[in-house]
Each structure stands twice: as C-alpha cells, then as structure tokens.
Amino acid sequence: MSEAPPSLSDVVVSVADLSVRARERTILDHVSLDFSARSLTAVVGPSGCGKTTFIRTLNRMTELTPGLSVEGSVFYLGQDIYGASVNPVVVRRRMGMVFQRPTVFPMSVFENAAFGLRLVRTEEDEVDRAVTEALQRAGLWEEVKDELDRPALSLSGGQQQRLCIARALAVRPRVLLLDEPTSALDPGATQRVEATLQRLKDDIVLILVTHNVGQAARISDRIAFLHSGRLVEVGATVEILERPREKLTEQFITGRYE
Amino acid sequence: MRTEPVLSESEDRQPFPDLSRTGGRLVRWGPYAPALIPLALTLAVIAALVSASRLQNFGWGFFGFNYANFGVLIFVVGSLLTSVPALLIAMAVGLGIAVASATYLPRLLAAWLDPFVDLLAGIPSIIYGMWGYFVVAPYFGANVFPFTVSRFGWIPGFGRSEFSPSPTGTGLAMAIIILTLMILPITTVLMRDALKAVPRDLWESGLALGATRWEVNRRVAIPYAKRGIWGAAFLGFGRAIGETVAVAMVIDQAEKLPINIYDGTSTMSSLIIETIDAAFITNASGRIYLHFLTELAIVLLAVTLAVNVAGRWLIRRTYTEVAGL
Amino acid sequence: MAVSTSPSVAAVDDLTRDRSGHVRRRTALDRAIGWLLPLLFLVAIIPILDLVYYVSSQALPTFTLHVLTTNPSGATGGLYAPLVGSLAILSLATGVALAFGFLGGLATAEYVSDSAAGWIRVTANVMAGTPAIVIGLFGYIAFVTYFGWGLSLAAASVTLGVFMTPYVFRATDLAYASVPPHIREAALGSGARPLQYLLKVASPIAFPQVLSGVFLAMAIGVGETAPLVLTTTPVEVPPLGLGSPASALPLYIWTGYQSGYILPSAIHLAFEASFLLLVIVVGLNVLVRIIAARSRRRLEGLFQ
Numbered sequence: 001m002s003e004a005p006p007s008l009s010d011v012v013v014s015v016a017d018l019s020v021r022a023r024e025r026t027i028l029d030h031v032s033l034d035f036s037a038r039s040l041t042a043v044v045g046p047s048g049c050g051k052t053t054f055i056r057t058l059n060r061m062t063e064l065t066p067g068l069s070v071e072g073s074v075f076y077l078g079q080d081i082y083g084a085s086v087n088p089v090v091v092r093r094r095m096g097m098v099f100q101r102p103t104v105f106p107m108s109v110f111e112n113a114a115f116g117l118r119l120v121r122t123e124e125d126e127v128d129r130a131v132t133e134a135l136q137r138a139g140l141w142e143e144v145k146d147e148l149d150r151p152a153l154s155l156s157g158g159q160q161q162r163l164c165i166a167r168a169l170a171v172r173p174r175v176l177l178l179d180e181p182t183s184a185l186d187p188g189a190t191q192r193v194e195a196t197l198q199r200l201k202d203d204i205v206l207i208l209v210t211h212n213v214g215q216a217a218r219i220s221d222r223i224a225f226l227h228s229g230r231l232v233e234v235g236a237t238v239e240i241l242e243r244p245r246e247k248l249t250e251q252f253i254t255g256r257y258e
Numbered sequence: 259m260r261t262e263p264v265l266s267e268s269e270d271r272q273p274f275p276d277l278s279r280t281g282g283r284l285v286r287w288g289p290y291a292p293a294l295i296p297l298a299l300t301l302a303v304i305a306a307l308v309s310a311s312r313l314q315n316f317g318w319g320f321f322g323f324n325y326a327n328f329g330v331l332i333f334v335v336g337s338l339l340t341s342v343p344a345l346l347i348a349m350a351v352g353l354g355i356a357v358a359s360a361t362y363l364p365r366l367l368a369a370w371l372d373p374f375v376d377l378l379a380g381i382p383s384i385i386y387g388m389w390g391y392f393v394v395a396p397y398f399g400a401n402v403f404p405f406t407v408s409r410f411g412w413i414p415g416f417g418r419s420e421f422s423p424s425p426t427g428t429g430l431a432m433a434i435i436i437l438t439l440m441i442l443p444i445t446t447v448l449m450r451d452a453l454k455a456v457p458r459d460l461w462e463s464g465l466a467l468g469a470t471r472w473e474v475n476r477r478v479a480i481p482y483a484k485r486g487i488w489g490a491a492f493l494g495f496g497r498a499i500g501e502t503v504a505v506a507m508v509i510d511q512a513e514k515l516p517i518n519i520y521d522g523t524s525t526m527s528s529l530i531i532e533t534i535d536a537a538f539i540t541n542a543s544g545r546i547y548l549h550f551l552t553e554l555a556i557v558l559l560a561v562t563l564a565v566n567v568a569g570r571w572l573i574r575r576t577y578t579e580v581a582g583l
Numbered sequence: 584m585a586v587s588t589s590p591s592v593a594a595v596d597d598l599t600r601d602r603s604g605h606v607r608r609r610t611a612l613d614r615a616i617g618w619l620l621p622l623l624f625l626v627a628i629i630p631i632l633d634l635v636y637y638v639s640s641q642a643l644p645t646f647t648l649h650v651l652t653t654n655p656s657g658a659t660g661g662l663y664a665p666l667v668g669s670l671a672i673l674s675l676a677t678g679v680a681l682a683f684g685f686l687g688g689l690a691t692a693e694y695v696s697d698s699a700a701g702w703i704r705v706t707a708n709v710m711a712g713t714p715a716i717v718i719g720l721f722g723y724i725a726f727v728t729y730f731g732w733g734l735s736l737a738a739a740s741v742t743l744g745v746f747m748t749p750y751v752f753r754a755t756d757l758a759y760a761s762v763p764p765h766i767r768e769a770a771l772g773s774g775a776r777p778l779q780y781l782l783k784v785a786s787p788i789a790f791p792q793v794l795s796g797v798f799l800a801m802a803i804g805v806g807e808t809a810p811l812v813l814t815t816t817p818v819e820v821p822p823l824g825l826g827s828p829a830s831a832l833p834l835y836i837w838t839g840y841q842s843g844y845i846l847p848s849a850i851h852l853a854f855e856a857s858f859l860l861l862v863i864v865v866g867l868n869v870l871v872r873i874i875a876a877r878s879r880r881r882l883e884g885l886f887q
Contacts, residue, residue, distance in 0.1 A: 059466060066364065087606055093468035103463040105478050115477070116467040120605055168467065289694045292686035296707040296752060299683070299745055303717065306724040351626050358620035375627045380868055381634065382806025384833045385857045387840070389634045392641075392850075439630055446627075470613035493712070500714030503808045503833075507840060527716045531809055555720050559713065566712035570705060 010036040012174055012205045013058065018072035020053055020062065020229075027053045029229040030072070035175070040197065040206040042216035042237070045226035046252060051209045054226065055177050058207065059095040060088040076175075095175045096168025101184050102160030104152035104167075109144050112152045112163055116171035130170050137203070138166035139196040158189020162196060175205040182215065194219050213253060217241055225249045307559065311552035325513045330526070330554050332515055337525040337558075339430060339516065340505060341498035344437035345445075348498075349491055351438075352445035357475055360453040361461075372450070379443035387507030390436040391428065395508055398435070399427025403520055415518045423520030428510035431519040436504050445494040448573060452486025453479055485572050492569030496562050502527035526558045635861070642858035645851045655819050655835065658849035662856055667821040668829035669863075672740050673805050679744025680751045680800055685793070687748075688755025693781070704756065711749035718746045719813035727814055736822040736829040739815040746810050747800040754796020758789035791878030795871040802867035806860055808833035832856045 013035040020028040028050045035041055043051045056062050060081060062070055073080045081091045093116070105112050113131040122130075131148075135141040140162040144155075152163055161181060168176060178197070182190040197206060198219050210216055216223050217237060224234040225248070233240065233249045244250040251257045323331045355375065359368045403423040411417035422429055456479045464474030480487070510522025511532045524532070530551050537548035653661030691703050722742025732738045762785050770784045771777075815828050817838040822829035839853045 061462060061466060064462065064465070087610055089468050089470060089606055089610060092466055095466075097463070097466035099459045099463060099466075101457075101459060103457070103460045105460070105464070106482050115464075116469075118477075119467070119469055119473060119609070164463070171468065289690055291690070292683075293690035293695045293700070293703050295683050295687035296703060296710045296749060299748060300706060300710050300713070302725070303713065303721040306721045306729075307717070310720075310724045310728075351623050354620045354623040355627070358617075358623065362617045363621055371621075371624050371628075374624065374631060377631050378627055380802060380864060381631075382808075382833065382860055382864060384806065384808045384836050385634070385638065385861060388836060388853065388857050389637060391840070393633065393637050439627075442627060470609050472613040472616045473609065496712050500712070500716070502714060502716045503837065527714055527809075530716050530720070531812060534813060552720060552724070555717050559717050562712060562714055562717075563709055566709050567705070570708050 012037050012077060013207075014075040014078075015058075016073045016075065018054075018057060018070070018074060020050070020057060021069045021071075022065075022067055027068075027229055028057070031226070031229075031231045033224055033231060033234060035205050035207060037174075037205055038202055039222060040201045040208060040220045041222045041224055042220035043207065043209045043224045043226060044211065044213060044216055044252070047211065048228075049226040050229040051226050052179055055097075055179055055207060055209050058175070058177055059092045059097055061092075061097070063088060093171050094173050095177055096165075096171070096173040097177045098161070098164050098168055098179070098181045100180045102157055102164055104155070104160045104163055107152060108149045109152050109155070109163060110148040113166045113170050115167055130172075131166075134166040134170035135163075137169050137196075137200060138162045139192065139199070140166055156189065158185050158192055161185060161189070161193055165193070165196060165200075169200075173204065175207065176200065178206065178208045180209055180211060183211070190215075213241075225252060227252070304556075304559070307552050307556050311549045311556065323515070330557060332513060333524055333526040333529050333554065334557065335515060336523045336529075337499055337527070337561075339523065340433045340437055340509070340525055341495055343434045344441060344498050345491060345495045347434075347438045348441045348445045348494055349449075349487075352442055352449055352490070352494075353480075353487070355446045356449035356453050357480075359450050361471055361475055361479070375443050375446050378439060379447075383440070383501065383503040384507075386436055386440060386504040390432060390504060390508040394435065395427030395432050396425070397427065398432060399423060399425045403427065403431070407520075417518060419517045419521065421521070422516075422518055424510070426510070428508050429520045429522050430509065430516045433505050433509040433525075434519075436508050437498050437501060440501055440504060441494045441498050444497055445490045448490035448493060449483070449487055452483035452490070452573070455486070456482050485574075489569045489572030489574075492565050492572060496565040496569060499525075499558070499565070500527060500562050502531050506531050526554055530555060530558075638854055638857050638861060641851060641854035646855050646858070650852070650855055654821075655830075655852070658839075658844075658846040659852070660819070662832070662835065662852065662859065664819055664821045665817075665830040665832045665835035665856060666859065668736075668815075669805060669831040669833075671736060671822055672743055672811070672815075672829055672831055673801060675736070675740035676743035676747055676804055677797065677801055679741055680747035680804075681797065683744070683748040684751025684800075685755050688752040688757075689759055689781075691752075692756045692759035693777075693785075704753075707749045707752050707756070711753070715746060715807050715809040716813075718742060719810040721745070722810055723813040732826065734814060734816045734828050735826050736815065737825040739811050739829055739831070740825075742810045742814045743804050743807065746807060747804045750800035750803060751793075751797055754799065755789070755793050758792035758796065759785055761792070762788050788882065791874050791882075795874040798867045798871045798874070802864045802871075805863055805867070806833060808837050812837060832860045836860075 011034045015031060015033045015035075018028055018031045019026065031054065043054060045051050053062065053068075057070055058074055058081075062068050070082065074082060076091070076094060079086070105115060107115075110131055111118075113134050114127050117127050117130055132141065132145075135144065140159060143159060144150075144163075152160065155163060161184075165176070165181075182193050185193065194215065197208070200206060201219075201221070208216075208220065220237050222234065223237050223240040225232045225240065225244075225246075227248050233244060233246045235245075240249065241253060244253055321329065321331060323329050325332055359372055363371070406416055407418045407423065423431075460482065461474060461479060464478045465471070469477070505525055506528035509524065509528055511524055511528055512522040513524050513529065514522075516523040533547075534551065537544060537551050539547075650661045651666065652663055654664045655661060687707075691700050691707075695703060719742060722738055722745070726732050726738040726741055727734055730738075766784065766788070767780070770780045775784070811831050811834045815831070815834065817830045817834050818828045819830070836853050836856050839849055844850045844853070
C-alpha cells in the first residue's frame with residue numbers, strides 16, 4: 001500500500017484499520033486511508049471489492065444492514081464517528097450522500113433541497129438562502145430558479161441527481177460521499193454532474209465511488225484502488241493511471257488481466 | 259426497486275395460436291367465454307335485485323327517515339355511523355402497525371407478528387358476533403361504558419340517556435369496536451404493502467440527510483405511499499359497510515337512529531338480515547317488504563361497488579393473498 | 584497549495600455537542616415511537632387470543648362425541664345435522680365455485696388479451712367485495728323463488744358457490760399467469776398445442792396455488808352465514824336430497840342467537856358449533872400453508 005503523505009492539519013476524514021465483516025465473509029480488510037480538504041478521491045475497484053461498503057461506513061449507513069460488524073475507526077476531524085456518545089444523526093449531517101439512482105422525494109424542488117434544513121427549526125429566510133446557495137453550488141439554480149415549486153419528479157434524470165447533490169449540500173456538510181452517482185445517467189447529464197463535482201472540489205471533501213476509470217481520470221485528484229476488500233494502492237491520479245505500482249492496479253486500469 | 263405484480267409482465271407472453279380458423283364460432287369464442295363469468299355473475303346479481311324490487315316506486319319517502327314510509331336513510335346513516343368511525347380507528351392503528359412492521363421491527367420479529375393480524379381476517383363473522391355478544395359487550399357494559407359516561411359524558415353523544423348504555427353493552431359503540439377489529443387486517447396489510455414498496459434507496463436518502471426513522475417515515479415514506487394508503491381506506495370502508503352478521507349481533511338492532519353512542523340502531527345490512535323473515539311471507543305486505551329490502555340492497559351494493567372500484571384503482575396491485583381480501 | 588484547517592474549526596465541529604438539544608429530542612422521539620408503535624400489535628393479538636380462549640373454554644368442557652353424533656332438538660341435543668349440512672353445502676358450493684372460477688381464471692390467464700384481462704380482474708375483485716348478504720338475496724331471488732328450488736340444499740350450495748367463485752377465480756388466474764414466461768415460450772415454441780401445454784406443463788406448476796386458493800375459498804365459505812340465512816332453513820335433521828333444506832353450523836349459531844339463549848345448554852352448543860367452525864377454518868388455513876411451503880420447495884428452480 002502506498003500513499004503520498006498529506007499535511008496532517010489538512011485531514012478531514014481519517015480511516016484507520018477499518019474492517020467490515022458479514023458473518024464469516026470479510027468485506028473490508030484493514031483499510032487505512034486519509035482524506036484531505038479540497039480534494040476529490042475516486043475509490044475504484046472491480047465489483048464486489050467493497051467500495052460501496054467502504055463509503056457507507058463513513059456515514060454509518062452500514063448500521064442499516066443487520067449482521068455487519070465494523071472494526072477499526074473512522075475519524076472525522078479527529079473524532080471517532082463510531083464513538084459511544086456519537087449519534088449517527090449528527091454524523092450524517094456532516095457527510096452528505098448521493099446515491100446511484102436519483103432519489104428525489106415526492107415534493108417540490110424547493111422542499112427537496114430544504115429537507116435537511118427543515119429537520120431543525122430554521123428561520124424561513126435562512127432556509128431560502130441556504131436552498132439558493134445549495135442549488136447554485138450544484139449547478140442547478142439557473143435551470144430551476146423560476147420554478148422552485150414544481151414537483152421534483154418532473155425534472156430530468158440529470159437534474160434530479162443534481163438536486164440530490166443540492167439537497168445534500170444544503171446542510172453544509174464538510175464531506176460529500178457519492179456512490180456511482182452517474183451510472184444511471186446519460187452522457188450529457190453525466191458530464192454536467194462531473195462539472196459540478198469538479199467545482200465543488202474547491203470547497204469540500206469529495207469521495208467518489210465509481211466503476212468508471214475514465215470518470216476517475218477526468219475529475220479526481222487521487223485514486224484509491226480496492227480489491228477484495230483490501231486497499232491495494234492509492235496515489236495521485238496521474239501516478240496511478242500512468243505508473244501504477246501494483247500489478248493488480250495495472251490490470252484493473254488497463255483492463256488486461258493476463 | 260418496486261416489484262411489479264407478476265401479471266403485468268404479460269407483454270412477454272406469446273399468445274396462444276389463433277383458433278379462428280378451426281371450427282365454428284363456438285370453438286373460436288369458447289375458450290374466452292369463461293373469463294366473462296365474474297362480469298356475468300355481477301350483472302346477474304344486479305339484475306335479480308332490480309327485478310325483484312321492480313324498482314318499486316316508493317316515492318320520496320324512500321329517501322326519508324321514516325321507516326314506516328319505507329325510508330332508508332336511517333339505515334344509510336346507521337351504516338355510516340358504524341363504518342366511518344371503525345375505518346378511522348382501523349386506519350390509525352393499522353398505519354401504526356404497518357410503520358412498525360415495515361420500518362422499526364427487525365425483519366424476523368415482524369415476520370412473526372404480521373401473521374397475527376392476518377389471523378384476524380380469517381375468523382368467521384358469526385364467531386366475532388358470538389364473542390362480541392358474550393364477552394366484549396358485557397365487559398364494556400359493566401366496566402367501560404359507565405366510565406365513559408361519567409368522564410366523557412359532557413361530549414355530545416357520550417352521555418347517558420334513559421335506556422342506554424344498557425348492561426348488555428350492545429349498541430352502536432360495540433358495533434364500531436367489533437367492526438374495527440374486523441377491518442383492521444385489510445387496512446394494515448394494504449398499508450404495510452404500500453410502505454414496503456417504498457424504494458430502499460429513497461428511504462436511505464432520507465436517513466443519510468441526518469433524519470431519524472420517524473422523520474423519514476413522516477416526510478418521505480408515508481407521502482410516497484399515499485396512494486396505497488388511500489386505497490386501503492377505500493377497501494376497508496367497503497368491507498365495513500358490507501359486514502352483516504357480527505354487526506347485527508352486537509348493535510342491539512332497532513330501526514331508529516341512535517340517541518347516543520351506546521344506543522341500539524341498525525345498518526343497511528343488519529336490517530336485511532334481521533328482518534328478512536318479513537319478506538319471506540308470501541302475502542302482499544310481505545312482497546312489498548321484499549321489494550323494499552331489495553332496493554335497500556341495491557343501495558348497499560352501489561355504495562360497495564363504487565368504493566371497491568375506487569380502492570382497487572388506487573392500489574393498482576392486482577391481487578392480495580390474505581384470506582378474504 | 585493545501586491550506587490547513589485550523590484547530591479552532593475542528594473544535595467547533597464536535598460531534599458529541601448538541602447545542603440546542605434538538606438531536607437528543609429528535610432521537611428520543613424516534614426511539615419512543617419505535618417502542619410504542621409495535622405495541623399496537625397487541626390490538627390485534629389480544630382479541631385473537633381472547634376469542635380463541637373464550638370459545639374453547641365454553642365449548643370444550645361439554646364437548647363429547649355425543650355432540651357430534653346427535654341431531655339438535657330445540658335448545659339441546661347435538662350438532663350432527665348442522666355439521667353434515669355444512670359439509671354438504673361446502674362440497675357442492677366448492678364444486679360450483681370451481682366450475683365458474685377455475686374455468687374463468689384459466690381463460691383470463693391464458694386466452695384473453697392483456698387489456699381485457701385487466702378489466703376482468705377488476706370485475707373479479709369487485710365481485711369479491713360484494714357483501715355476502717347481497718349474494719344471499721340474489722340467491723333467494725334467483726334460486727329459491729325464480730327457479731323454484733325453495734329453501735334447500737341446492738339453493739344454499741349454488742348461492743355459496745357464487746360467493747366463493749371470485750376467490751377461486753383469482754387463485755387460478757394468478758396460478759396460471761405466474762408460470763414463468765420462459766417456460767411457457769419454451770413449451771409453445773417447441774410446437775406443443777395449447778391443450779398439451781395446459782395439461783402437461785402449466786397445470787402441474789399451477790396446481791398447488793390453485794389448490795391452496797380453493798382451500799382458502801372453502802375457509803371463507805364455511806363460515807359465511809348471510810348467504811345461508813336467505814336460502815335455507817335450520818332444520819334439525821341432515822338434508823335428504825338437493826331439494827330438502829339443510830342446516831349448517833353458522834346458521835345454527837345464528838338461529839340460536841336470534842331465539843335467545845335461555846338455557847345454558849343452548850349457549851354451550853352454540854359455542855361448540857363455533858369451536859367446530861374455528862377448527863375447520865384453522866385446519867383449512869394450515870393446509871394452505873403446508874401447500875405453500877411444499878410447493879415453494881419443489882418449484883424453486885423454476886423461477887430463476
């Protein structure tokens with residue numbers, strides 16, 4: 001396992017010796033990885049390598065699946081999110097998550113974006129402001145600003161996914177977790193989402209699970225390659241793509257398994 | 259991620275070879291005919307009722323409250339007075355159970371508890387009536403109703419009057435209670451299905467935003483399942499309106515409107531089954547009474563059909579497998 | 584180029600600090616609901632247990648073989664006539680329901696176009712929702728009066744059969760329509776004639792589901808009172824033929840209720856009849872579950 005050491009004060013999320021097991025099967029095997037501010041890390045690997053499980057441990061979504069045991073630690077700004085006095089509700093507010101399919105709620109565009117804000121008593125003009133800002137950051141504002149009350153389900157697939165991003169951003173998380181966010185979108189929509197993610201990089205930590213190496217090449221700063229639950233290699237995108245150090249990595253990147 | 263009903267996949271089905279060239283019209287249309295049986299039987303039922311009542315012109319009295327004048331409104335109101343409260347309670351309790359089963363309980367526990375609700379559906383109406391009449395009603399008459407009279411008597415309808423509550427405990431309130439139990443399974447199961455059909459990643463999206471399970475239920479899952487929930491309401495209501503025997507046994511049958519909730523009254527269906535003997539008599543008055551009852555049955559059938567069609571359209575799920583649903 | 588996140592920022596974002604207590608409140612509410620809502624199951628469980636307990640406790644102490652072999656006479660006697668009547672009516676009614684429901688369901692699943700099938704299924708569902716008392720009235724008008732059968736075994740059976748038809752119809756329809764499409768196409772594609780396909784391929788697969796649907800319809804039919812009240816009369820002897828009146832367990836209970844329970848023996852007999860009815864209903868439901876479990880095991884490979 002190789003990694004370019006980040007400057008320590010930069011680290012937002014730090015995964016330390018993380019293992020996840022389901023009965024006797026090991027899904028993640030002693031993974032350690034750090035994520036710094038203002039970066040986009042692509043987590044790649046063949047199907048079944050554990051990358052989706054990995055990203056779900058970062059916001060404690062693994063607790064929704066019975067039978068999963070999590071060992072090791074995940075530190076957010078130095079605090080273990082699995083600590084005894086830590087409420088998952090709080091953790092999830094710090095880590096936004098976007099899923100594979102656009103999962104807009106059956107309500108208006110505005111209400112979707114405002115969902116997270118409405119869970120806590122917030123002033124109405126504060127809500128307005130936050131929604132506007134979130135939609136702008138997600139690159140959706142221009143397209144919906146005159147029709148904020150229209151049903152979210154009437155948007156196109158790509159717009160819905162950007163709305164999901166806006167919805168996650170509205171509560172100002174430090175980290176955004178994305179699980180193959182463009183796999184259900186057509187190329188045009190995909191391109192727009194990728195552009196949005198690239199812009200967001202200057203602001204927050206983005207962790208992107210993707211099976212699409214091209215996508216990782218286009219927008220990520222760093223690539224982490226998982227295989228069978230182990231972190232095989234991690235490094236700057238250019239390095240991984242052109243000069244991978246491990247054989248497994250090279251095979252995956254090039255698609256040639258000799 | 260919602261599973262479509264199996265029957266809507268039939269575009270994949272290769273149709274049977276066209277028989278139009280083999281044999282005469284009988285062979286051609288033969289295999290299709292039996293499919294019309296439900297329609298034929300329903301039409302037969304309607305036809306029988308219409309012809310037997312001869313759509314007797316009972317005049318405007320039919321739409322009035324005077325039973326002696328063949329007014330049916332007492333019974334229509336009676337049916338509503340029993341079915342609407344029963345539906346409201348069954349929906350509230352059923353929604354709670356459905357939410358608990360679909361989102362709170364571990365799957366194994368839910369799998370064990372759910373069949374108990376299904377069991378309620380399998381008990382014959384007459385046994386509900388026996389149990390209601392001999393166990394529940396006396397208990398309520400002795401313990402519950404005196405309490406509600408003293409504590410809640412100030413609410414109109416909950417106070418005592420000359421003959422009610424009676425110590426037997428029968429009356430409108432008891433009919434509502436038993437009816438609620440009888441329609442609880444249909445409301446619960448349909449709402450549980452509707453909630454389970456909420457896509458998993460939609461549910462998780464809510465949680466991932468830092469919402470609690472209850473918040474996701476309230477703001478996302480239940481609104482998403484709205485259609486199915488309304489369908490459950492309609493179908494539950496249809497079942498309640500049509501329920502006859504158990505209601506008749508605990509409602510303290512009386513052809514009048516109730517003075518308070520403990521008083522005896524009648525529904526459309528309980529009237530028919532309790533007074534049908536008068537219609538069996540073959541003299542003139544017996545015949546007229548038969549016409550009256552069959553016209554009442556037409557009203558009952560019309561309401562039931564309308565509500566069931568609406569409910570089925572809302573849930574758009576072809577069949578449910580619980581007994582009797 | 585990386586700018587460090589200052590320690591003060593990290594301190595502010597303490598995951599365990601809950602400034603206004605709202606996280607605690609929301610979580611507490613969720614947890615409370617998580618305990619309270621499941622308690623609602625008791626609304627269903629307690630009545631069932633109480634009902635079964637009460638019926639059993641009233642019926643079992645005086646339940647002897649004598650009860651099953653003697654005819655009722657007034658407020659005493661036994662349940663022989665109602666029991667035989669119930670079984671007779673049920674068997675004939677099941678026959679009627681099969682004739683109507685099986686053929687109808689089969690035709691809908693296999694022959695009818697998909698759009699028409701949708702409508703037909705709606706009709707079947709709507710028919711299933713028709714109140715039993717209305718079906719009973721229909722039976723009285725059509726069979727007792729118009730066809731002139733009088734209050735008889737025949738009238739009661741056919742009426743109950745009509746009532747049970749939609750359930751058999753639905754079960755058959757579902758059973759045949761659930762035959763996996765690839766099997767259907769394989770059979771027809773290799774040149775089998777429709778009848779052969781139906782007999783040799785589809786029916787063995789559909790049979791368990793049809794059978795359990797029939798048992799379910801029987802469980803519903805055996806407990807129905809209203810259709811019987813209007814088409815037969817509670818005689819105290821078993822029916823001699825189709826034209827003679829037949830009693831039945833629900834009818835017996837209902838008649839007893841109507842004439843009031845002056846003698847305790849009457850109450851016991853009514854509960855014994857209820858108990859018998861429950862046993863039959865539960866027995867049929869258990870059969871349904873057994874069939875479901877066994878056929879699931881046997882047909883597992885088909886639905887890949």
